[in-house]
Amino acid sequence: MAQLKTGSRLRSAVCTTEAMxxxxxxxDVEVTCxxxxxxxxxxxxxxGLSISPDAAKGTALGKRYVSEAGDLxxxxxxxxxxxxxxxxxxxxLKEAKPLPSSD
Amino acid sequence: xxxxxxxxxxxxxxxxxxxxQSDKASLTYSELFAAAGAAAAEISKSGCExxxxxxxxxxxxxxxxxxxxxxxxxxxxLNYRLTGVELEGLVTQIAPSYLVTDAERVEGxxxxxxxxxxxxxxxxxxxxxGQAGEATWSxxxxxxxxxxxxxxxxxxxxxxxxxxxxxxxxxxGSVEFGSASAEEAALVSVPPYHVAGIAVIASSxxxxxxxxxxxxxxxxxxxxxxxxxxVTNAFLVPTMLARIVDTAADTGGVALPQLRxxxxxxxxxxxxxxxKAMKLFPAxxxxxxxGLTETSSTxxxxxxxxxxxxxxxxxxxxxxxxxxxxRALPSVELQIRDEEGNILGPDERGEICVRGEQVSGEYLGxxxxxxxxxxxxxxxxxxxxxxxxxxxxGRVDDVIVRGGExxxxxxxxxxxxxxxxxxxxxxxxxxxxxxxxxVAAVVVTQTGRSVSEQELQAWVKNxxxxxxxxxxxxxxxxxxxxxxxKLLRRKVRSELIGDTS
Numbered sequence: 250m251a252q253l254k255t256g257s258r259l260r261s262a263v264c265t266t267e268a269m270x271x272x273x274x275x276x277d278v279e280v281t282c283x284x285x286x287x288x289x290x291x292x293x294x295x296x297g298l299s300i301s302p303d304a305a306k307g308t309a310l311g312k313r314y315v316s317e318a319g320d321l322x323x324x325x326x327x328x329x330x331x332x333x334x335x336x337x338x339x340x341x342l343k344e345a346k347p348l349p350s351s352d
Numbered sequence: 353x354x355x356x357x358x359x360x361x362x363x364x365x366x367x368x369x370x371x372x373q374s375d376k377a378s379l380t381y382s383e384l385f386a387a388a389g390a391a392a393a394e395i396s397k398s399g400c401e402x403x404x405x406x407x408x409x410x411x412x413x414x415x416x417x418x419x420x421x422x423x424x425x426x427x428x429x430l431n432y433r434l435t436g437v438e439l440e441g442l443v444t445q446i447a448p449s450y451l452v453t454d455a456e457r458v459e460g461x462x463x464x465x466x467x468x469x470x471x472x473x474x475x476x477x478x479x480x481x482g483q484a485g486e487a488t489w490s491x492x493x494x495x496x497x498x499x500x501x502x503x504x505x506x507x508x509x510x511x512x513x514x515x516x517x518x519x520x521x522x523x524x525g526s527v528e529f530g531s532a533s534a535e536e537a538a539l540v541s542v543p544p545y546h547v548a549g550i551a552v553i554a555s556s557x558x559x560x561x562x563x564x565x566x567x568x569x570x571x572x573x574x575x576x577x578x579x580x581x582x583v584t585n586a587f588l589v590p591t592m593l594a595r596i597v598d599t600a601a602d603t604g605g606v607a608l609p610q611l612r613x614x615x616x617x618x619x620x621x622x623x624x625x626x627x628k629a630m631k632l633f634p635a636x637x638x639x640x641x642x643g644l645t646e647t648s649s650t651x652x653x654x655x656x657x658x659x660x661x662x663x664x665x666x667x668x669x670x671x672x673x674x675x676x677x678x679r680a681l682p683s684v685e686l687q688i689r690d691e692e693g694n695i696l697g698p699d700e701r702g703e704i705c706v707r708g709e710q711v712s713g714e715y716l717g718x719x720x721x722x723x724x725x726x727x728x729x730x731x732x733x734x735x736x737x738x739x740x741x742x743x744x745x746g747r748v749d750d751v752i753v754r755g756g757e758x759x760x761x762x763x764x765x766x767x768x769x770x771x772x773x774x775x776x777x778x779x780x781x782x783x784x785x786x787x788x789x790x791v792a793a794v795v796v797t798q799t800g801r802s803v804s805e806q807e808l809q810a811w812v813k814n815x816x817x818x819x820x821x822x823x824x825x826x827x828x829x830x831x832x833x834x835x836x837x838k839l840l841r842r843k844v845r846s847e848l849i850g851d852t853s
Contacts, residue, residue: 255709256353256493256517269357271524290491310365311529324524326361345528348681350538350559351615351641351650352552352587 253278258326259287262294266308266329274320282308283331304332304339314340353493353520355421358558359385360487365530365560372553372563373537373581374411379480381557384414389484391419391475396485398468400450402499404428404443405544406461408567412452412472413544414553415479417498421516422489425450426496428511429544433835436460442501442509443467493517499716500547500645511716512645514547521709522551522648523558525683532561536612539578539586541566546836548587548618551649561585571599575606582610587641589618591837594625600632608633617641617650619837620744620762622769623675630663642677642744644730648710652686652742654678669737675766676741684708687727688736698738701760703748704730733760750841752781754789759820761841767815768793773803778831779822780845792848793822796830824848 253273260267261282267290268282280287284301288294308314308325314333315322321335322343333340359381362371367382379387395403403420405412405427413429420427428446430439439461443451448466452475462469470478497516501509538561542549556563564581566574569592577583588596593616600606614629614636621640630638637656643649654677662673680686687695688702696702705727713728714720722728733751734744745762752759761779768777776796784790797803805825813821826848832840 256491256520258491269353311361326357327364345531346682347528347531348526348653349615349637349639349655350555350561350585350613351526351617351639351653352548352555 252276253280253321258290259323260290260292260294260327261329261331262286262288263298263300264329264331265327266325266331266333267327268308268314268323268333269326270322271313271324272320272322274318278321278335280321280323281334282329284334285331300331304334305330306332306339308333309342313343313345315343316340353516354489354491354495355497355516355519355554356388356418356489357491358520358523358554359388359418361529362557362560369534369560370562371557372411372414372565374409374565374567377411379411379414381560383480384418384557386484387415387476387479388418388422389487390482391415391479392422392489393482393485394478395419395423395425395450398450400425400448400468402426402428402446402449404430404446404449404451406430406432406439406451406453406457407472407544408432409540409544409549409565410472410567411565412475413549413565414557414563415476416452417550417553419479421497424490424495426499428499428501429550431501431543431545438509440464445511446499493520498550500545500550502645510718512547512712513714513716514645514648514712515714518648518710518712519551519554521683522650523554525708525710526650526681527555527558529558530560532556532559534560535582536560536584537562537564537581539564539566539574539581539583541569541574541592542587542589542618542836546618547643547645547649548589552587571595575599575608578608578611579606583608584610584612585615586611586613587615587617589837590616590621590625591619591833593629594622597625597628597632601628606632609635611636613637613639613656615639615641617643617677619839620746621675626659626674627663630659640677642742644732646711646713646728647684647706647708647730648712650681651684651706651708651711652677652680654741672743673741676737676743678742679740680706680742681708684710686736686742688734689729696735699735701733701735701745704732704734704742704744706730733762747841750780752779752789752791754781754784754791754819755787757819759791764791764793764812764816764820764822767812768795768808770815771803771808771811773797773801774808775799776831778839778841778844780841780848782824782845782848784823790824791820791822792824792826794826794828794831794844794848796828
């Protein structure tokens with residue numbers, strides 16, 4: 250468990266997923282991928298862990314995922330087989346609200 | 353956060369697409385990524401602390417931008433229109449630097465101390481054939497991404513500081529990853545030393561939209577490239593659009609059926625020009641963007657639907673939105689404040705203030721100029737209507753104070769421009785013994801038309817308060833603009849004052 254900061258990067262301990270924090274609630278938050286706590290992007294994952302079948306829908310490059318409360322938002326910077334989650338619930342895909350191109 | 357993260361995602365998501373095209377040469381996203389890595393290795397080897405590009409729009413610009421991000425040094429696009437002495441001053445200021453430029457300039461710059469100069473062609477050769485170091489870059493969001501020397505219409509150039517967190521936040525807040533379809537192409541005719549010339553690289557890369565570089569803007573060249581490259585998107589400053597509209601009218605109209613979206617910004621768009629452009633390209637979506645260098649480009653947008661609704665409306669309150677800059681981006685907060693810092697209500701004139709992750713407000717060596725709550729005071733004057741549409745009326749510093757009454761030149765200029773004999777107008781304050789400052793105007797008449805000073809004075813007096821009526825109106829063949837269409841108000845003023853002495 251750790252305080253999440255906007256801009257910090259996490260990697261999955263069980264698949265190739267990497268994500269950047271776009272928004273985070275205050276206080277300690279445990280983000281999971283594939284049902285297993287994510288780790289700092291610079292850390293090496295412990296061995297012997299595997300994706301939970303309940304969290305195996307995968308992540309897609311460039312998509313944003315939000316918690317039900319909307320206070321946690323992650324951007325997938327590398328896709329993988331696990332699904333992102335927090336507090337035992339999976340994050341859901343955030344629908345894009347495209348702005349007209351301005352430059 | 354680092355700009356390289358955006359390119360890495362693009363290279364991994366759609367690496368085989370063409371990222372950027374310059375004349376006959378092009379690079380895919382994977383090739384751009386590899387070139388950035390090889391150039392970064394070279395930059396690091398030179399021991400420089402900044403990487404500068406003194407060039408027109410060429411492949412060296414996107415490679416240099418991302419290579420700097422990879423190497424962890426600020427990228428400094430320099431204005432190739434500056435004179436030798438001015439340039440030497442800037443290059444000295446950013447030393448020790450690695451500087452890429454064209455063959456003609458190399459000799460003059462290579463003798464400057466602590467400056468490693470590379471010719472563009474050699475730089476590109478090394479970047480496209482060399483070896484990249486390890487694909488790791490600093491993810492410190494506070495690292496400086498870009499130093500942009502501002503245009504200096506108000507004095508000596510100063511360098512705006514944009515950090516990685518500002519630019520990445522701007523892109524993440526306004527562009528959806530991979531949202532461009534494979535055939536989309538953006539024609540880039542703004543120079544790389546303008547914030548829009550940098551923003552377009554980052555946003556096109558993240559969207560997956562091919563960049564087509566047009567190094568030297570002419571209306572004919574722009575129309576040719578738009579046609580032959582099947583361009584779907586383009587950004588223009590108002591003077592460029594005005595020249596395109598005129599050229600197209602002279603040649604009996606042009607068809608650009610592929611052109612889906614035209615955005616414009618970087619100066620005041622005359623209502624007549626945008627109305628003509630919308631008629632000329634009826635199938636094109638028009639978007640106006642307003643932003644400043646210090647805000648990482650766009651902070652407000654007037655979108656395509658809003659353009660159409662305003663142009664079709666008989667309600668003057670809706671129709672006038674065509675000359676508004678639209679509403680704040682969802683990721684940006686905007687307020688109008690008075691001189692004491694109080695927040696003003698709808699339709700009240702004051703200073704435009706913004707806050708958001710993309711807002712820097714920092715100048716090199718002077719620190720950030722945000723207030724303690726994180727707001728940036730833009731020094732742009734304007735007002736916001738009840739629906740949040742923002743109307744920009746020029747720099748606060750240009751406000752005329754006549755006998756204690758503040759008046760904005762933009763408001764008086766708009767009224768002058770409504771007269772059908774007036775093609776262009778600039779209003780400035782000139783010293784006045786009785787009032788402190790007096791209102792003066794310089795007017796350009798429409799070809800073949802004339803109008804008297806008295807008639808224009810009566811025109812303004814009938815529409816605004818008599819105190820806002822220019823006590824002096826002079827006629828000229830043209831007004832002084834810089835190369836990007838920014839009115840050089842100081843020049844107008846100094847010419848007028850010179851005339852009286």
